[in-house]
Amino acid sequence: MNIVVCVKQVPDTASKINVKEGMVDTEGLECVINPYDEYAIEEALLIKERLGEGKVTVITVGPERAKDALKSGLALGADEAIHLIDEAFEGSDPYATALLLAKALEKIDYDIIFCGKQGVDEDHAQVGIALAELLDLPHVSVVVKLDISEDKKRAIAHREVEGGKEVVETTLPAVFTAQKGLNEPRYPSLKGIMAVKKKTIAEWDAQELGVSPQEVGREAAKIKTVEAMTPPGRETGQIFQGEEPGEMARKVAHLLRDEAKIL
Amino acid sequence: MSNDILIVAEVREGELKKVTLEMIGKGAEITQALGGAVNVVLMGSGVSPLADTVGHYGVQKVYLADDPVLENYAPEGYTKVLTDLIKETDPAVVLLAASTRGKDLAPRVAARLAVGLASDCTDIEVQDGRLLITRPIYAGKALAKVVEETRPQMATVRPNVFPAPEPDTSSTAEVENISVDTGDVRAKVIEMLKEAGERVELTEADIIVSGGRGMKGPENFPLLEELADVLGAAVGASRAAVDAGWVDHSHQVGQTGKVVTPTLYIACGISGAIQHLAGMKTSKYIVAINKDPEAPIFKVADYGIVADLFKVVPVLTEEFKKIKAEG
Numbered sequence A: 001m002n003i004v005v006c007v008k009q010v011p012d013t014a015s016k017i018n019v020k021e022g023m024v025d026t027e028g029l030e031c032v033i034n035p036y037d038e039y040a041i042e043e044a045l046l047i048k049e050r051l052g053e054g055k056v057t058v059i060t061v062g063p064e065r066a067k068d069a070l071k072s073g074l075a076l077g078a079d080e081a082i083h084l085i086d087e088a089f090e091g092s093d094p095y096a097t098a099l100l101l102a103k104a105l106e107k108i109d110y111d112i113i114f115c116g117k118q119g120v121d122e123d124h125a126q127v128g129i130a131l132a133e134l135l136d137l138p139h140v141s142v143v144v145k146l147d148i149s150e151d152k153k154r155a156i157a158h159r160e161v162e163g164g165k166e167v168v169e170t171t172l173p174a175v176f177t178a179q180k181g182l183n184e185p186r187y188p189s190l191k192g193i194m195a196v197k198k199k200t201i202a203e204w205d206a207q208e209l210g211v212s213p214q215e216v217g218r219e220a221a222k223i224k225t226v227e228a229m230t231p232p233g234r235e236t237g238q239i240f241q242g243e244e245p246g247e248m249a250r251k252v253a254h255l256l257r258d259e260a261k262i263l
Numbered sequence B: 001m002s003n004d005i006l007i008v009a010e011v012r013e014g015e016l017k018k019v020t021l022e023m024i025g026k027g028a029e030i031t032q033a034l035g036g037a038v039n040v041v042l043m044g045s046g047v048s049p050l051a052d053t054v055g056h057y058g059v060q061k062v063y064l065a066d067d068p069v070l071e072n073y074a075p076e077g078y079t080k081v082l083t084d085l086i087k088e089t090d091p092a093v094v095l096l097a098a099s100t101r102g103k104d105l106a107p108r109v110a111a112r113l114a115v116g117l118a119s120d121c122t123d124i125e126v127q128d129g130r131l132l133i134t135r136p137i138y139a140g141k142a143l144a145k146v147v148e149e150t151r152p153q154m155a156t157v158r159p160n161v162f163p164a165p166e167p168d169t170s171s172t173a174e175v176e177n178i179s180v181d182t183g184d185v186r187a188k189v190i191e192m193l194k195e196a197g198e199r200v201e202l203t204e205a206d207i208i209v210s211g212g213r214g215m216k217g218p219e220n221f222p223l224l225e226e227l228a229d230v231l232g233a234a235v236g237a238s239r240a241a242v243d244a245g246w247v248d249h250s251h252q253v254g255q256t257g258k259v260v261t262p263t264l265y266i267a268c269g270i271s272g273a274i275q276h277l278a279g280m281k282t283s284k285y286i287v288a289i290n291k292d293p294e295a296p297i298f299k300v301a302d303y304g305i306v307a308d309l310f311k312v313v314p315v316l317t318e319e320f321k322k323i324k325a326e327g
Ligand SMILES: Cc1cc2nc3c(=O)[nH]c(=O)nc-3n(C[C@H](O)[C@H](O)[C@H](O)COP(=O)(O)OP(=O)(O)OC[C@H]3O[C@@H](n4cnc5c(N)ncnc54)[C@H](O)[C@@H]3O)c2cc1C
Pocket: A013, A035, B211, B212, B213, B214, B215, B237, B238, B239, B240, B241, B252, B253, B254, B255, B256, B257, B258, B268, B269, B270, B271, B272, B273, B274, B275, B276, B279, B289, B290, B291, B292, B295, B307, B308, B309, B310
């Protein structure tokens, strides 16, 4: 069983996001593996462990610093890593990112592809699904439970929807996008961290992937950010303190009716 | 080339979701600037009666794909039906709901058409004949204004953001049945596991009552449920409450949970970590109940109560009951 996990490096969720000259300034922010991709990696490792065979490959499109995300994946137990890196890839939108991943996947064997539900940077929630379309594979998104059939040809996934869960049966290969709740991601072991040094990270550029630089990157983006802004702040409210709790509760209830006109 | 707008109706269990009307309202605004008509596509099984309802909102044409094969949502089948319609009618703009379904379908359709897609947008303006779309990024810690270079311009629209227009029962839309060819469908829904209880869904709720670590344990959540029942509200939670196993993760609000925009959000025993604020900061009104006056949640609260939530919440419930009874 060959399992590929697409990972993205993103700023830590604790980061404050600054906007400078109309663009988000990520300079100096601590970067981590996208939290949803951690569930994706964990699920890949669990499947491999359960089957007692298989290979887990982590893959990313990103600049040099994104190697850290691949190293984190290797430290957790992934067997191989591929870095799609080229100046021409910079500024790729979700479609171009999916295209690059699709080109890379055409060169390797896979039975299952995992992505995160969404990147917590730009919150597109598109790449995994677009990738499935470009590879002509079925997909199941926002997966919270996954079972692979004995013959490894099918899978049953639970996806989170409004008011419950949809149980989806699909053939493999397929793309799954991981949602929180799928599993509890492990921490890297010391042995795992040491092992990273011995593993190599393949680097593939535009030529290697057979994409023309005009197809990807900032210029080719089908969706372009014109301007980023800091959202308007909230006005300071009325904070009640030091009175009898029930009294404060009654006051707020009446303010909600009379001032906010909610009830 | 037309400047028509195609709106993909959000239908679940035979019911038209409010976000559909919100999109129609926004669509009408866009056509005022661009010209063109607002058209709606209804996909599902037994959805024909909804065409009348939709017709009351100033829609020109309803494309109807009513077929038993569309009973359950399947990304491949729905993608085929929708892309076929888009190719045939060539709309300038396609809007879908930023629901679990819309967010699943839109990227697949956009990829098949090789066009751009703006996810989860909260505002749409028209500038120089094209859409200027606002979407929160970094879970709302910043906003991006984006444009799309391709046709159609596609977006998913966050529910509860745009107002729904008033119906005009005298107006009707032309209804056109469209062919339903789903092609090869490999991923199929075989069962729906419904969550117990009839409570409204978080992302659609007008009022949300949320609990955090300050709730102390799952045994205390009924306190919030009673409050929620009186208000017709949904129940949310912080990640701390979810990770402790008190509440299912589908209730988590925040950067790695649901992003919600209700009219009223009541946070009980939640400190207001940056990841939590990211998910609820755009609520119209925020009430915070926390015993720590320094808790960051008070910075975003319209009304704050510094006290023990166990003394406050029951009184709130009683008071809201009285207010409701007074009418
Ligand atoms: C990658 C990542 C993603 C994350 N995503 C999310 C997310 O999506 N959503 C989210 O919520 N968090 C998220 N977090 C976690 C976040 O950082 C906080 O840890 C979490 O929000 C804290 O939850 P809390 O406010 O319930 O708990 P705490 O921070 O422990 O706060 C509990 C509060 O309850 C108050 N309290 C205690 N007892 C009482 C009482 N009797 N009456 C009144 N008040 C009382 C305390 O004063 C305190 O302010 C994420 C973290 C990471 C690292």
